[in-house]
Amino acid sequence: MSRLALTRTDAPMIAARVGIGGPVGSGKTALVERLIPALQARGIDIAVITNDLVTAEDAERVRRSGLIDPERVSAVEAGACPHTVIREDPTLNIEAADELERRFPGVELILLESGGDNLASTFSRDLTDFWMFVIDVAGGDDIPRKRGPGVIRADLLVINKVDLAPHVGVDLARMQREAAEVRGGRSVLLTNCRRGEGIDAIVDLLEREVLFRT
Amino acid sequence: MLRLHGIIGRADDKAYARQLHTLKHHGGIELLFVPPADAGRKRFRLTTDRGTDCAVSLDRDEELVDGALLYLEPERAIIARFGEQQVWRLRARDAASALKLGWHAGNLHWRVRFEGDHLVVLLDAPVDNYRARIRPLIESGEVVERRDV
Numbered sequence: 249m250s251r252l253a254l255t256r257t258d259a260p261m262i263a264a265r266v267g268i269g270g271p272v273g274s275g276k277t278a279l280v281e282r283l284i285p286a287l288q289a290r291g292i293d294i295a296v297i298t299n300d301l302v303t304a305e306d307a308e309r310v311r312r313s314g315l316i317d318p319e320r321v322s323a324v325e326a327g328a329c330p331h332t333v334i335r336e337d338p339t340l341n342i343e344a345a346d347e348l349e350r351r352f353p354g355v356e357l358i359l360l361e362s363g364g365d366n367l368a369s370t371f372s373r374d375l376t377d378f379w380m381f382v383i384d385v386a387g388g389d390d391i392p393r394k395r396g397p398g399v400i401r402a403d404l405l406v407i408n409k410v411d412l413a414p415h416v417g418v419d420l421a422r423m424q425r426e427a428a429e430v431r432g433g434r435s436v437l438l439t440n441c442r443r444g445e446g447i448d449a450i451v452d453l454l455e456r457e458v459l460f461r462t
Numbered sequence: 463m464l465r466l467h468g469i470i471g472r473a474d475d476k477a478y479a480r481q482l483h484t485l486k487h488h489g490g491i492e493l494l495f496v497p498p499a500d501a502g503r504k505r506f507r508l509t510t511d512r513g514t515d516c517a518v519s520l521d522r523d524e525e526l527v528d529g530a531l532l533y534l535e536p537e538r539a540i541i542a543r544f545g546e547q548q549v550w551r552l553r554a555r556d557a558a559s560a561l562k563l564g565w566h567a568g569n570l571h572w573r574v575r576f577e578g579d580h581l582v583v584l585l586d587a588p589v590d591n592y593r594a595r596i597r598p599l600i601e602s603g604e605v606v607e608r609r610d611v
Contacts, residue, residue: 262519264505335571370571373502397571400587401499457507460465460517 263295263355264458265345267334267371267379269398272364274384275408277306278441279450280361284315286444286451292459293356295320295348297341299330299363306361320355322348330363331370338375345375356459367396378458380404380450389418392427399427404435404453411440463507466518466532466540473529473541482531485539492540494518494532499586501526501544510540548585550592551577551608559604566596580608 268276280296287294296316298306300323307323310316322344326333333340345358360376362369371379381402383391386409392399399405405427413420420438427436435453439446455461471478485491492510500506503526505519516533520526526542533540554560563581567574572592573584583592599605 262504262521368571373500373504377503377505458505460463460507460519 263345263349264357264378264454265360265376266357266454266458267360267362267376268382269330269334269362269365269369269371269379269402270382270406271366271387274364274382274387275439275441276361276364276382277309279382279406279408279439279447280310280359281313281315282439282441282444282447283359283450284310284313286447287357287454288316290451290455292455293352293354295322295352295355295358297322297324297344297348297358297360299324299326299333299341299361301326301328301330301363306363320348320352326363330365331368334360334362334375335370335372338372341375357454365398367391367394367398369398370401378403378454380406382406382408384409385413385418385420385423386416389420389423389426392423392430395430400430403457404437404450405431406437406439406446406450408439408441410438410445411443463515463517464533464540466516468519468521469524469526470531470534472527473531473539475531478531478534478539481534482539485537488537490538492533492538493543494540495543495545496526497545498548498584514540516540548589550583550585550589552581552583553579553606553608554581555604555606559599562599563596563605566599570595 268279270276296310298310300306302325304323307321311318311321324333324340324344341360348358349355379402381398385407407424407427410420424436424438437446437449473482492512492514494508494510494516496508504522507517509515518532528544530542531539532542552563554563567581575582585592596605600607
């Protein structure tokens with residue numbers, strides 16, 4: 249009967265693993281840099297894994313940011329197409345997450361940033377509990393209409409750099425509407441990571457859907 | 463919100479048969495339908511057919527199965543049910559066509575299983591989306607769709 253007690257609200261929490269994917273330059277690392285303080289401000293114990301092709305560039309950027317204990321940032325070098333280590337064989341990332349959980353037993357949420365990829369990039373469910381796909385208006389307002397698996401299947405689609413829309417001739421309202429249509433009404437959120445706009449809405453979603461706080 | 467962690471067992475386990483039978487007669491069974499695309503999740507939030515908001519987490523080494531017993535108490539049980547998995551059965555005309563079909567299925571990262579000489583694609587989206595990817599093979603007759611799906 250011991251398992252019955254685990255079905256109650258005192259169930260132990262394993263660290264949630266949240267993936268962040270998207271094309272090169274869409275603002276994945278900038279989003280991570282905004283999410284770190286926003287999550288910390290709500291008392292959420294976090295760690296970060298970044299993926300790069302053959303360097304630890306993004307990990308070093310986050311470590312040097314001063315936003316988080318550098319020990320809580322791990323780097324995975326894919327050495328190949330970024331999706332290979334988040335989908336086909338996510339072993340390296342699973343090991344990195346397991347290691348962070350061992351070193352920081354109280355960690356509640358691990359952000360896993362993929363290397364920049366294309367619209368077909370998706371995360372394995374073996375690796376992440378929830379994943380978001382980041383695109384940006386400067387990449388073109390036709391991206392949602394292209395129906396890439398990353399855009400379609402992600403638990404959350406983030407459209408970043410919304411402040412640039414008028415400067416690159418993008419009808420943001422239409423882009424958002426088309427994104428919602430191709431995703432069957434599932435979550436689409438807008439951000440301007442440079443100014444921190446839209447970040448709270450993402451944290452709200454993570455608190456509800458992943459951390460079960462609300 | 464009802465927090466649930468871990469799988470107690472399977473609803474068809476003999477160990478739970480009597481209790482679940484009694485609960486069924488008293489309307490105490492709730493079903494949590496999990497979309498096939500979400501079956502691999504270790505953490506999800508869904509609402510049962512009776513409206514209970516469930517926040518479910520599993521250990522990393524646990525796999526959710528159809529019929530998993532997630533909650534059991536004297537007045538109520540919650541059982542996971544997978545929504546019916548939609549599949550698309552394909553048969554290649556000859557070995558060369560089979561190689562092409564296999565190449566496409568792998569390149570497109572389709573989830574598949576094999577049934578004799580059929581390739582069975584486990585669908586995560588409308589079948590037309592998949593058909594569009596190999597339309598030339600179908601139109602040329604190199605690949606034939608089984609019509610009973």
